[in-house]
Amino acid sequence: MRTEPWSNPHLPQEAEIVERIDESDRVFTLKLRFTDSTQHDAYRFAPGQFNMLYLYGVGEVPISIVSDPEHDELLDHTIRRVGRVTDGIAALKTGDRLGVRGPYGRGWPLRELEGKDVLIVTGGLGCAPSVSVIQYMMRRRARFGTVTILQGVKHYHDLLWRARYEEWAHTPRTRVMFSADTGGPLWPWHVGPVTGLFEHIDLEPGSTLALLCGPEGMMAATVRALRGLGLADSAIWLSLERSMHCAVGQCGHCQLGGKFVCKDGPVFAYSDIAPLFSEKGL
Amino acid sequence: MDIDVSVRESRFLPSADLQNLLDVLTEAGYECIGPRVRDGAIVYEPVTRAAELPYGITDSQGPGEYRLRADAGGRCFAWANGPQALKPLLFAPQESLWMVSRDAQGRLAFIPAQTLARPIAVLGVRACDLAALRLQDAHFRDGPRPDPAYGARRDALFLIAVHCTHPAATCFCVSTGDGPHADSGYDLALSEIDEGFLVEAGSVAGGVILRRLPTVEATTRQRETAAGEIEAGARAQQRALPGTDLRDTLFERLEHPRWEEVAQRCLSCTNCTSVCPTCFCYSEHDAPRLDGGESAHYRQWDSCFTIGHSYIHGGAVRGGTRERYRQWLTHKLGGWHDQYGRSGCVGCGRCITWCPVGIDITEETRAICAD
Ligand SMILES: Cc1cc2nc3c(=O)[nH]c(=O)nc-3n(C[C@H](O)[C@H](O)[C@H](O)COP(=O)(O)OP(=O)(O)OC[C@H]3O[C@@H](n4cnc5c(N)ncnc54)[C@H](O)[C@@H]3O)c2cc1C
Ligand code: SF4
Ligand code: SF4
Ligand code: FES
Numbered sequence: 244m245r246t247e248p249w250s251n252p253h254l255p256q257e258a259e260i261v262e263r264i265d266e267s268d269r270v271f272t273l274k275l276r277f278t279d280s281t282q283h284d285a286y287r288f289a290p291g292q293f294n295m296l297y298l299y300g301v302g303e304v305p306i307s308i309v310s311d312p313e314h315d316e317l318l319d320h321t322i323r324r325v326g327r328v329t330d331g332i333a334a335l336k337t338g339d340r341l342g343v344r345g346p347y348g349r350g351w352p353l354r355e356l357e358g359k360d361v362l363i364v365t366g367g368l369g370c371a372p373s374v375s376v377i378q379y380m381m382r383r384r385a386r387f388g389t390v391t392i393l394q395g396v397k398h399y400h401d402l403l404w405r406a407r408y409e410e411w412a413h414t415p416r417t418r419v420m421f422s423a424d425t426g427g428p429l430w431p432w433h434v435g436p437v438t439g440l441f442e443h444i445d446l447e448p449g450s451t452l453a454l455l456c457g458p459e460g461m462m463a464a465t466v467r468a469l470r471g472l473g474l475a476d477s478a479i480w481l482s483l484e485r486s487m488h489c490a491v492g493q494c495g496h497c498q499l500g501g502k503f504v505c506k507d508g509p510v511f512a513y514s515d516i517a518p519l520f521s522e523k524g525l
Numbered sequence: 526m527d528i529d530v531s532v533r534e535s536r537f538l539p540s541a542d543l544q545n546l547l548d549v550l551t552e553a554g555y556e557c558i559g560p561r562v563r564d565g566a567i568v569y570e571p572v573t574r575a576a577e578l579p580y581g582i583t584d585s586q587g588p589g590e591y592r593l594r595a596d597a598g599g600r601c602f603a604w605a606n607g608p609q610a611l612k613p614l615l616f617a618p619q620e621s622l623w624m625v626s627r628d629a630q631g632r633l634a635f636i637p638a639q640t641l642a643r644p645i646a647v648l649g650v651r652a653c654d655l656a657a658l659r660l661q662d663a664h665f666r667d668g669p670r671p672d673p674a675y676g677a678r679r680d681a682l683f684l685i686a687v688h689c690t691h692p693a694a695t696c697f698c699v700s701t702g703d704g705p706h707a708d709s710g711y712d713l714a715l716s717e718i719d720e721g722f723l724v725e726a727g728s729v730a731g732g733v734i735l736r737r738l739p740t741v742e743a744t745t746r747q748r749e750t751a752a753g754e755i756e757a758g759a760r761a762q763q764r765a766l767p768g769t770d771l772r773d774t775l776f777e778r779l780e781h782p783r784w785e786e787v788a789q790r791c792l793s794c795t796n797c798t799s800v801c802p803t804c805f806c807y808s809e810h811d812a813p814r815l816d817g818g819e820s821a822h823y824r825q826w827d828s829c830f831t832i833g834h835s836y837i838h839g840g841a842v843r844g845g846t847r848e849r850y851r852q853w854l855t856h857k858l859g860g861w862h863d864q865y866g867r868s869g870c871v872g873c874g875r876c877i878t879w880c881p882v883g884i885d886i887t888e889e890t891r892a893i894c895a896d
Contacts, residue, residue: 250637250673251622251623251637251638251673252670252671252672252673253622253623253637253809253822254622254623254635254637255623255625255635256635257632257633257634257635278632297625297822299625299627299633299813299820300627300811300813300817300820301811302809302810302811303809325838325839326838338631339631340627340631340632340633341633342625342633342635484837485835485837485842486834486835486836486837486842488807488808488809488824489807489809489824491670492668492670493664493665493670493672493805493807494806494807494808494809494824494827495805495806495807495827495829495834496806496808496827496834496835498829498852498856498860500776500855500859500860500863501772501856501859501860501861501862501863501864502860502863503864518776519776522779523848524842524843524844524845524847524848524851525779525842525843525848525851525852525855
């Protein structure tokens with residue numbers, strides 16, 4: 244429970260863009276620092292949590308925090324341009340100001356992951372919530388068992404951060420595999436849905452936790468495959484996306500059944516949302 | 526039906542002295558809000574003279590139907606709730622959350638909105654609306670991140686309940702366990718009988734006001750008359766929900782054909798969510814000033830019946846009326862149990878009365894939850 248320093252839970256704080264990195268023509272990373280240094284130093288978060296970023300005069304959007312909670316000095320957000328607010332944020336430069344409030348939600352189950360094998364299945368363009376937890380584990384490699392990263396993309400052009408994946412693939416006890424719905428002459432990996440990669444891996448269902456992030460259709464197919472392989476519902480974790488206006492459990496936009504995705508999630512154990520997740524349009 | 530409606534420890538205030546109540550409240554610093562007839566409906570508005578109250582007026586309500594007519598009894602509270610609940614007095618239909626200014630260097634300064642909460646006394650609050658208020662309190666005030674505007678207005682609120690003796694045909698508060706007798710949550714409660722009002726205090730603040738009124742001890746006969754009228758009102762209710770916890774049943778029946786059938790009739794007009802005293806959804810927007818130096822960030826009521834409510838880039842999660850009606854009903858009667866430990870429906874019947882095509886929540890629920 245935190246009521247300070249923002250007794251008005253809707254009020255952003257000013258932050259400055261310290262660095263901007265273009266990851267592709269539609270994806271960019273902003274490294275932010277609160278302009279109030281006390282505020283900056285007091286800020287704590289966990290991988291999988293998100294901030295509300297406010298673009299002056301336009302509005303707020305929920306964006307995951309991808310920096311390391313202990314090692315990084317700045318707050319990194321990797322953003323894909325898809326509409327009104329994200330297009331506007333994309334036009335900002337180093338030194339420009341944003342509003343930031345957060346962190347919100349419940350992140351990945353870091354404590355449960357310790358000592359376990361971890362399977363990460365992501366789809367879509369550089370799924371930010373999964374990047375944060377992968378980096379977290381890579382930096383603390385000894386605390387986790389085998390880490391398997393399965394990344395699915397629509398088109399082979401869409402694969403971001405090749406260098407980063409390369410580095411992860413060369414980390415001990417770490418496997419990285421890709422699939423693309425549409426391959427190409429230079430695509431050495433699997434062509435087809437990401438679940439097709441399951442043939443090539445072997446899991447210890449009793450000691451593996453799976454972390455999923457991406458389009459809901461892809462996650463639903465992955466859940467089915469993982470249950471088929473014997474993973475318990477409580478061993479499968481998903482990061483969900485819903486419309487969010489307030490991020491503090493008030494505006495009602497993010498509801499999924501009786502859950503507020505903004506505060507009860509965005510990361511859920513599949514066992515907590517099982518009957519709701521499989522239903523379209525809830 | 527077993528309902529405890531005994532009217533205990535009450536004082537009697539003669540009809541002619543109702544003005545005293547308004548005067549005492551005004552002297553104590555409250556602005557009085559009470560029932561008044563406006564555009565053919567009973568709404569809550571400022572009131573200073575008892576004569577402005579709806580004496581001799583009653584209503585008739587049905588699915589998609591609301592009419593006022595003269596009532597021979599000449600009483601002041603011989604009607605069931607109109608469209609407006611307490612909700613807009615606490616959760617404003619539109620209000621600024623904060624302002625931001627931007628200087629020539631592009632620096633931003635965020636200024637929280639200040640809520641000037643005037644002390645308000647509301648006269649005529651029904652049991653269903655008190656129950657709804659408890660739910661809105663749980664949502665906006667009692668969580669880890671309380672809403673400051675709601676909290677400020679809530680603290681400044683004085684509530685004068687009236688035990689309901691004239692439920693409408695659309696009311697079903699007995700089946701939700703929320704009325705027609707107001708059990709708690711008020712400062713004062715009135716029972717109207719022919720010669721005046723029985724007055725009970727429900728809080729310390731209420732006791733202070735009560736002691737300033739020219740009351741006498743109520744007689745046993747007056748108390749029995751009042752209790753009998755409330756019981757008769759309860760027995761007169763024609764509608765009911767088929768249970769108080771339908772959560773599991775509803776979430777097991779997400780594929781019931783009735784969702785599609787009701788979607789053929791529902792206009793997705795959002796009337797039901799606007800009149801519902803427990804609906805809490807809102808959207809946030811920015812209103813930049815034309816000179817570019819300032820922007821107001823405000824919220825306004827939203828509804829799960831709009832396509833924007835579930836919009837994420839690429840499209841709405843709940844694209845059709847079937848999914849949106851299902852959201853309304855499964856949230857109201859299901860999701861609320863997870864969120865706040867009970868159903869989100871207090872049986873006020875407003876969504877039935879104010880639905881332009883007369884969709885009846887009790888009928889839809891029975892159809893979906895039957896056997
Ligand atoms: C927990 C969480 C974490 C996220 N993390 C990331 C991340 O790390 N990186 C990333 O790139 N993205 C992330 N997203 C997604 C990101 O929040 C959205 O892409 C972003 O909100 C899009 O905003 P926009 O204004 O640019 O797009 P738009 O599509 O223009 O707008 C989306 C929002 O604007 C409103 N809106 C727009 N059009 C309409 C309409 N026609 N009708 C009604 N309302 C409309 C709605 O409020 C809607 O929610 C995350 C989302 C969530 C929920
Ligand atoms: S759902 Fe209908 S009857 Fe129930 S509280 Fe809301 S408006 Fe009243
Ligand atoms: S989701 Fe719908 S039913 Fe639930 S509070 Fe919001 S508007 Fe009301
Ligand atoms: S985003 Fe407002 S309730 Fe979750």
